Structure formats: structure tokens, C-alpha cells
Amino acid sequence: MNFLNFILFILFLWTSVLYAFPHDNHYLWIEFEEGEKERDGAITLPLQIHFGRFTDQRQKHWRLDSLRAYYALVERNVEEERNFYELPIERHNGILRIKISSWKSNRFMVFVRGVSIHNGIANYYCAKTSFVLFGQAPFEKKKEEMTRYHSIDRKLELHITPEFNYWPQTGNPVIISAAFNGKYLPEKILQIYDENTTFQKLKTSRAGNVTYIPPHDKKLNRKGINSFKHNIIVVRESKKNTRHVFSYTLLLHRSRFAQKHTITGLVLFGVIFVLVFSVVLLKRKSFAL
């Protein structure tokens, strides 16, 4: 009986903590789906929006105030201020989605923002990702006018270098930096959640950045060459009555080169060469012309 009471007490304590700090460890994040080839040659990429915890606690019925999604086109070698366009958020079978379509090769940056206010503390959630779409349509389809913004408010942000990798893969290092109001955050803890491998914590250097090498993944290796997984990088910053939580979704393919064993290949080549050569020697009666 005492043991049962103890269990009930723990459960009570746990629910009280959850009630007191409802979204303390939660964050907003973006997940990729397979891109779809359109009949006109454009590529449409659906992105899912989630809230909760990536690995163990995806919230099914969640609500954030002012949930908005935006995208920006990132031109090559153009540093000037970007234009942001608001994207409609669709709900289907309880999953929130946004869709981005590209008629030619384009580089995109996507942001999703939401707010929750609890016990006088405002929690600002923001999720970001960036990717390249290789559309092949001969011309751009006419589309609805979208609301354009010269900037969107995001105090806390993660920057990834290189940001637009054609084929991001495990084993390739990326440099992550965190900034608040444009100032880099030194010695800041970043949490990295992976679909298949272990959770990692990284600390930015005094310069405000850290190099992250996504580990190779046997589960991903077993899937096809185009398969991918997500790494969610999360950073948090608290100021007075506000909390900022920012996540960046890093899409990763399996490494194309890490599992290639050249020495084994060369040895195999040599063995077969000698073997075939010996067979030819044995079969031939003479070599003279």
C-alpha cells in the first residue's frame, strides 16, 4: 500500500510540475516530407510543423497564438535584405503543413513563429530551416499575391554554415552559431535531437559558434540513397518575462563516401586481376603472334 501511495505521490508531483511549467522543454520545429514532382515540372515540398519534443513527446493537439509561417528566397551572392512572404498553414489529419513550390532551382529559407503566454511569461517559439528545390518547369505559374514583409521579428536565431548544401549528409561538418538581437551568443548550450542516434549537447565557443559533425547512422544507411532524417538543433534564451526558443531543422542524407573502402576495393581488383590472368594463361596454348 505504501508503495502505491508513493507512486501516486510521484504522479501528483509530476502533473503539478507539468501544470506549473506547461511547455518548459517544448519547442516548435519543422519536418520535411518527400518533394512532389508537379505535372508542369515544378517541385512542391510539404513541410510539417510540430510542437512538443522531437524524440519523445510530440504534442497532437497543441495551440500557439499568432502561429505564422514565412519563406524567403535566397539569391546566390546577394547580401541585401530579403523579402519574406507569408505561407498559408493547412491542417490535415491533425498535422499542420505548409507547402513550398519552386518552378526552377531556388534556395529557400522558412520560418514558423508562435507565442504562448503562461503565468505572465511570454514564450516565443520560432522554427527555421533552409533548403534547395530543383524545379524544372519552363515558366512560372501565375500564383496568388502573397503578403510581403521586409523582415520578420526573430530575436533569437541559429545560423548554419554552409546553409544551402545541395546534398547535406552525415559526417559533413556544419558550423552553428546562435545570435540574440544580432549579437552572437558565446558559450551558449545548444541541444541537438536526432531521429535515430543519441541526443547531444554542444556549447558555442567564445566567438559564438561551434562545429557539429552529424554522426553516421546505420538505420539511415539501410534506407535508399535518397532517404533522409532530421536533426533538430534547439537554443533557448530567457530575458525578464520572456523566453525565446529557436529550433533549426537540419535535413541529412546518409554519407556517400564514408562507407567506401578503397583499400578493400583495390585488393579485390588485384585478386580478380591475378585470377583472370591465370585462367587466361592456363587456357592459352601460346602467346606468340
Added chain:
Amino acid sequence: MKISRLRSYVQFFSFFILIYGGYIGLKLGHFLPCFSCPYVSSCSGHCYLMAFQSPFLGLELNIRHFMSIWGLRVLKMFFGFLVLTLILSKAWCGWICPFGTLQDWIIYLRKKLAIRESQFSWKFRDSLKPIKYILLILLIVLPLLIGNGFLHKDFTLPFCQICPAKPLMPLFEGNISNIAVDITNPITMIMTMTSVVLAASFFVGLFFKDRLFCIFCPTLALISLFQKIGLLQLKKNVNSCRGCGNCQRICPVDIRQVHLEREKENVLNQDCMLCLQCIESCPHDKTLAIKLLHKNLFSSSQKYFTKHYVKVNKGHENTIIE
């Protein structure tokens, strides 16, 4: 100039343009009817077989995408290949193909070492002929199966994965990374091991048998489907042929139909690579000829034969020198 020497120069030039042309920014497209291997990073134009099987330009497409712009892209690539094939027909194999050139260089080395070529019996030779067509059919079927979810995605570009040109051609830019075993998963391991085994076997085989790989080449099979409507044609005047058999003896791909043909004028065989050695070695005037739109480009002549193939020995019988 001797035609075979001219061919060597053209092959040498084509080899360097196709293998190293990328360094000077040359881009000749993705539909070349020859083994200009895309795994060579400095390659200036790509072998059509890669585009043919690929998910972006070729048949690895979901069936519902064929009637869309994606299907049109497959057609566009094929049209590019077809135009080039119609213009030069089998001359792509004998005069331009870098992998063919590599084979000819290996043959040259063997001849310099005075080593005899291995001979296949006609029966065995004929039994190998359908292999390239079987490979061609697989090249159509496998990408369709992958594109429609019936085969694992790691089989993508099935022929390129096992093609001997993939490990061998990048060696010319100092890249040995394709002679490797990829242990990512069982499929990649089997495919890369097959590739290395085939490359090593062919490397030996090419030394002992002239143009061994061409017997199995699916590009040659694809070109031969359109050889009848090609602008280049190999013609034979059956009335003036005395049946000496020089054309058969000198042929690097063991074609005997040119020698045996007694009725048809068109003797361009499915295995022919238009190296023109048969015309060079024919001692009879205008018996064999290569024609472009019915216009004679080069034809056999006794004068040419005597000049290049016969050594005149004073007071003795003349000897054939090649």
C-alpha cells in the same frame, strides 16, 4: 594519310576533349552516344546511358509523371541522343568513344609486346551477341521498377553502378575512389563488388581480346537500332567482291557478314564500329565504301591497299604487312 592513323588522331583528340574538357568549361550535354563517363569529374559530356536510367532525365520515373513535363525531359534527352546517333552512327564507337579508345590503346600495347589475340569460336561469339540487347532491356525495365517503388532506391543507375568504365576511366584524372567497396548496406556492397570484379576481369580481357567490352556494350545496341536510318552507311559492291576475306580477318570485332554478304548492298552490321579497317584492307576498287548521304567518303582501292598493306620485295613474292 592512312585512315587508321587518322582514326588514331581523332580518337586521341576526342579522348582528351571528353575526359579533360571540363577543365576548360566545355559542356557537351548529357546525351553523348559513347562511354564518356560522368564519374570523371573533368568530363565535358556525359554518356547517354546515365541520363537514360536516371531519376532526373530518364526512365526512373513514376508512371504518372510520363505524361507531364518530366516525360518530355526524357524525350528531349532521347532526341538529343538520336540526332547525334543519326549523324555519326557507329563512328561514335570507333572514332570517339573514350572507353573504346582505351581498349584500342591496350590492344596497341599487346601488339607491341607481340602477344597473340585470343580467338573465340564463331558459335561462342554468336552466343554473346544477345547479351548487349538483354542489358539494354534491363536498362529500360530496372529504372521503371525503381521509379515505381518495386525495387530498392539503392539500385538507381543500375548499369552505371557495375559498368567497368566507372572504376577505370576516373583513373585518368588520378581518381581511384571508384575502385572501392561500399559497405553502407548489402545492396551497395554487392553492386560495388560486382563493379570491381567486372572492371578487373575486363581489364585483363581487353588485353587479350580486341574490343572485348564492345561485345556487351548496350550503347552499341541502342545505336544499332537506328543504324539503318543513319547518315553514314557501309556499302558493299557484291559484284566486284572476289571473296578474299581480308575484311573478316582484320575486323577487330570479328564481323564476317561483310565478307559473306552476296546480295545486300548495306553491310553495316550491329557490332560494327565503323573503324573502316575492312575498307582499307580490301584490295578491290570500290568494293567497300563508307557513304554519307549516298556520297562516297572513302572507298576501297587496289592503289591504297598496295601502298599501305603490301611490302614490295624485289624478285620475290609480295607480302602483306598487316
